[in-house]
Amino acid sequence: MYGPAPYIAMRDVGDYVTFNLHREPFMISKQVNYKKIIILNNVSTKDNFDGVLSVKVINQENDRVIFSETTAIHLKAGKETKHSISFINVDTANCLLQCSFKPEKSENVITASVGAPYILTPPPPASPRINGPRVYGARPGHPFLYRIPITGKRPVTVEVKGLPEGLKADEKTGIITGKIIRKGDYPVIITVRNTAGTDTATLLIRAGSTLALTPPMGWNSWNVWGLSVDADKVKAAADAFLSTSLADHGWSYINIDDGWEAPQRTPDGAITGNEKFRNFKDLSGYVHSKGLKLGIYSSPGPYTCGGYLGSYQHEFQDAKTWADWGIDYIKYDWCSYGKIAKDNSLEELQKPYLLMRKALDAVNRDIIYSLCQYGMGHVWEWGAKVGGNLWRTTGDITDTWNSMSGIGFRQNTASPYASPGHWNDPDMLVVGWVGWGPDIRPTRLTPDEQYTHISLWSLLSAPLLIGCDLSRMDDFTMSLLTNDEVLAVNQDPLGKQADKVYVNGNIQYWTKPLADGTHAAGIFNLGKEKEKIYVRFSDLKLKGDTYEVRDLWRQKNLGTFNDRIELKIPSHGVVLLKIKQKS
Structure with a gap:
């Protein structure tokens, strides 16, 4: 009766208090500024829990802690409690958010973790750029509709030369409409301009019997x-x-x-x-x-x-x-x-x-x-x-x-x-x-x-x-x-599907030939741990001595390599490359 205050059993806390790290997604601005709402649920109908919430964000590429915070928190019975954090991921690195709740009256700790999204894609430049497929199929005599995909600062003006008879292009919207009169291949020259620059590309309009010349x-x-x-x-x-x-x-x-x-x-x-x-x-x-x-x-x-x-x-x-x-x-x-x-x-x-x-x-x-x-x-x-x-x-x-x-x-x-x-x-x-x-x-x-x-x-x-x-x-x-x-x-016009060319445990290589003579290669890690591997070009079924390699997600040239390249692949992750044999 007069003994020390009892500790709450693990069952009393662990059965009632849980983290929800998925309902509120990370909010990212300018690629490096992160905000996240952490939710703790207390489903007990009568017990409140006081304790300490500890939060860490770890760069999984080098194990460096880029954010750390400890705060006292009160969890009301039958309620959810929200806690907001903000941090800067200056390297746009692959990060892991780790959370723990240590109740005052228990030696047990409730933990949860979730991967933080990280943006690899650079923002498009202000200068205009023509995107999308380089070939498009349509049937003569049928209604034609194609919107030229263009990024860049608005307004953009569009000039289209070489359209088949029956089609016209709107110079403001880049939308091509009409009906093609005759079968044939029509190389169409598209030029787009804005105050930041100019871009030109060729779209092959193939008027025939086959649609979906690239995947929808x-x-x-x-x-x-x-x-x-x-x-x-x-x-x-x-x-x-x-x-x-x-x-x-x-x-x-x-x-x-x-x-x-x-x-x-x-x-x-x-x-x-x-x-x-x-x-x-x-x-x-x-x-x-x-x-x-x-x-x-x-x-x-x-x-x-x-x-x-x-x-x-x-x-x-x-x-x-x-x-x-x-x-x-x-x-x-x-x-x-x-x-x-x-x-x-x-x-x-x-x-x-x-x-x-x-x-x-x-x-x-x-x-x-x-x-x-x-x-x-x-x-x-x-x-x-x-x-x-x-x-x-x-x-x-x-x-x-x-x-x-x-x-x-x-x-x-x-x-x-x-x-x-x-x-x-x-x-x-x-x-x-x-x-x-x-x-x-x-x-x-x-x-x-x-x-x-x-x-x-x-x-x-x-x-x-x-x-x-x-x-x-x-x-x-x-x-x-x-x-x-x-x-x-x-959307590559060659239209080949990648083949699985190499398997070693949880590591798989898939390669796809492209219309310009290069290859796209996906280096995948299906395992639960990150991997550092040396990828031999011969294992990608490529023949040659020297290769120029580009990281497609980062849109960044990695350099020129002989025989092999060293890569770090996160768990369940990928490095996607474009590989060109150097003459």
Whole structure:
């Protein structure tokens, strides 16, 4: 009764107090100024806890502590407590935030840690720069729409020479419209000017039968909004492509996934939008006015995966409706067609996609054709034969390391089947705020895992479809999606997919030949510890003695090297290089 005050058992504290380091993302300004809100939750209904909160930020590249703070803190019963920190990451280094809470009446310590995002992409210069693909495919006689991606100080004036007959360019917006009269290859010379300088590039417009000569780049509603998507969210995404400058880096498709379809067709069998999508012509006009393109979703079965109407027995009618609406992209998802197919034979797997291909060929509009059937029957071997521009090679991705890495690093077998107009699709991107709607949250991928995600998808020549809430894009996510040298690897006109050329434990090398004779190489660390390695150029399957090497994320030349180069690779991270043999 008169003994010393008892200590609270670990169970009393540890079962009630936890850190939440993920709900409030890091805020970064000017690449080096960081702010972070640390949240501690006390779920006890009656006990308050006093203690000491200790915070450290460690540069993981050299183990140097760049920020340290200790403060007394009071955690009220049933409440969450927020604590804000600010620090400068002057080297834009890969950092780890470590937090601990030491209760006054316990010897136990509650700990948590999270990687801090770090921005490698340099800001674009004030002088104008032409970004995006260097080749673009379209069909003669069909409506043509292409927005030239241009960064730099505004205003910018655009001069375009060599356009095929039937096209015109707006010198203020850089939007090219019209209809091409005749087939052919048309090298178009684009010159852009502002008060800071001039840039010139050649865009090859290939008027023929093949679309998607480089992988589509855009946004899809599914990974963020799921079935809660509506027209206002789609318009907001289109607005964000311009306000955030994503469109200036080549992002162009605004794609609506499942959840737009009315519960019943009209008496004549036409499909319409539901109460969330009352006028698709107006919506496509809104998107097209910005130089962007609009995509939509359906299924060859009677119902979509979300239980909405599919296109079964209305294929030609739906394709015509989409064309009349001004649709530019269709994702065609297997879903309920599994109940229609007689078996899993190759003929039955291909049948609904061949039918929709015929329907799309019958309309007077270019519509990108995305097959979504999760890789059944090795679709990469025959997706092009049924007229697909891209085909899913896997099940749905989620925002975890196991999902993303498990999908991405298994794409090697499909590599030979990628080519201009025909792309392997390992599913959409899971960076930024995602959640499959309506409640969303920051991605669970660490910063290094996000660098791996974008690097690997770029090397794979995969379609790049952002799946996050664009209104909540932070500087780090923007930096991932606007590095033009990284995106150029994805959009390279040669159209080759990277091959896995070397594996040693947790280390993998992937190389991709580029149209200019150089190679892109991704050096990946799939392990839980950082690694310092010597990369031999012979292990990258490169032949030569001397190489010039450039770090694509940092947009920085690393120098000239013989035989090998020393690299430091963070856990679950990557170094993405461009390698040129020196003559």
